[in-house]
Amino acid sequence: MTTLNLRPSTPGARVLGMGSWQPSRIVTNDELAQRVDTNDQWIRDRVGIQSRRIADEGTLLVDMAAEAGSLALKDAGLEPTDIDTVLVATCTMPDLIPNAAAQTATRIGIPAPGAFDVNTACAGFCYGLGIASDLIRAGSAGRTLVIGAEKLSDWLDWDDRSTSIIFADGAGAVVLGPAPDEASVGIGPVAWGSAGDMKDAIRINHATHGIVQEGQTVFRWATTQIAPVALRAVELAGLTLADIDVFIPHQANLRIVEAVTKRLRKAGAREDLRVADDIVHSGNTSSASIPLALDHMRAEGRVRSGDVALLVGFGAGLSFAGQVVVIP
Structure with missing residues (x-):
């Protein structure tokens, strides 16, 4: 019987660093009220939002993901070459292929990582965190970059009051790594x-x-x-x-x-x-x-x-x- 040589596993994963990035443009409720039938108090009462950040047309989702990922690496004290897996949670890529993760990794300077996207919309980051943690625990991944990034402004009908007042753009990231022992998980x-x-x-x-x-x-x-x-x-x-x-x-x-x-x-x-x-x-x-x-x-x-x-x-x-x- 053939026996496969499995990579050694670890007790689990831990967070090593984090970072985030948002566009500089702030869109207020009053600005939205110039386009749709709403006002500042109506929006605050229903969803609690006072303002949101919207990216310009030239800013790509993968640009935002790379900015957040780079900041997370810096926070963890790591170099791009220390990362072997990149996962991007997103539901707003302009096209189904190519995926966001490989492009993001290249922008950051991570050489040839395992790279894939997860699309479970607003649950995506937690799904991605769970997957990455288990990959590390099984020994299939080492230091892993998990990014949640969305450019929802590309997917909005700005004349639809029910959605245009809610959604916005941005990216956040964490770096995960193996826990050295059970107490460090x-x-x-x-x-x-x-x-x-x-x-x-x-x-x-x-x-x-x-x-x-x-x-x-x-x-x-x-x-x-x-x-x-x-x-x-x-x-x-x-x-x-x-x-x-x-x-x-x-x-x-x-x-x-x-x-x-x-x-x-x-x-x-x-x-x-x-x-x-x-x-x-x-x-x-x-x-x-x-x-x-x-x-x-x-x-x-x-x-x-x-x-x-x-x-x-x-x-x-x-x-x-x-x-x-x-x-x-």
């Missing part, structure tokens, strides 16, 4: 799933090339179904909600964030739980929203080294995923 098992029967809740209108969203349907689903996913992720990590210092859900809608947080506190989360509210000034950046919020919270001093963070993404598909992460 910094990424818990992923809790994930999907609800394909609700595929029409968020979709593309092929006539307009724009995103269509059934807002109330998504709101009802997220406010009832996401808290159990978060609880499952905590259980898989062998922890309780009382162990969680920071909660970073996908920044879809501030009302959804607040509703899910309320359910978690009723289930045992601490009152001093720090909760991401990046949507206020970044908008909904789909798969980029969680790493963006994480990096922004760290810059603001709201996330510190050693904190235990609960990440949960959810979006089109419908897809959802979450895991517990220890902040480096």
Whole structure:
């Protein structure tokens, strides 16, 4: 019988560094009100957004991904040559092929890595984190760059009030590496799933090339179904909600964030739980929203080294995923 020589595995993965990038252009609610029937208070009351960042036409999704990835490498103290795998979570590439990951790696200067994209829309970063962590644990990957990047402005009907006020552009990234021992493992098992029967809740209108969203349907689903996913992720990590210092859900809608947080506190989360509210000034950046919020919270001093963070993404598909992460 032939025996295959398997690469040695590790106890798991940990985060080594992080970074994020956003366009410089800030679009306010008042600016959007000049095009669609809305106003600043109407938008704040419904989704909690005050402003968002929109890239210019010449900025590509892979440009944003490369900027965020480069910053994450610098934060980790690593060179591009130290990375062997690149994963980009995105749902807004202009074409199905070529993928974003290989192009992004080349822009950063990473030589010949394994490179692939993950498209589970707003759940993409958590899916990517789970995949990368397991690749490292199995010995199939070493230091891995995971990026969430979206240029949603390319996929909007700017005359559709229900979507043009919500979505925005940006990228966030983390570098993962093998944990030297079990005590150093910094990424818990992923809790994930999907609800394909609700595929029409968020979709593309092929006539307009724009995103269509059934807002109330998504709101009802997220406010009832996401808290159990978060609880499952905590259980898989062998922890309780009382162990969680920071909660970073996908920044879809501030009302959804607040509703899910309320359910978690009723289930045992601490009152001093720090909760991401990046949507206020970044908008909904789909798969980029969680790493963006994480990096922004760290810059603001709201996330510190050693904190235990609960990440949960959810979006089109419908897809959802979450895991517990220890902040480096």
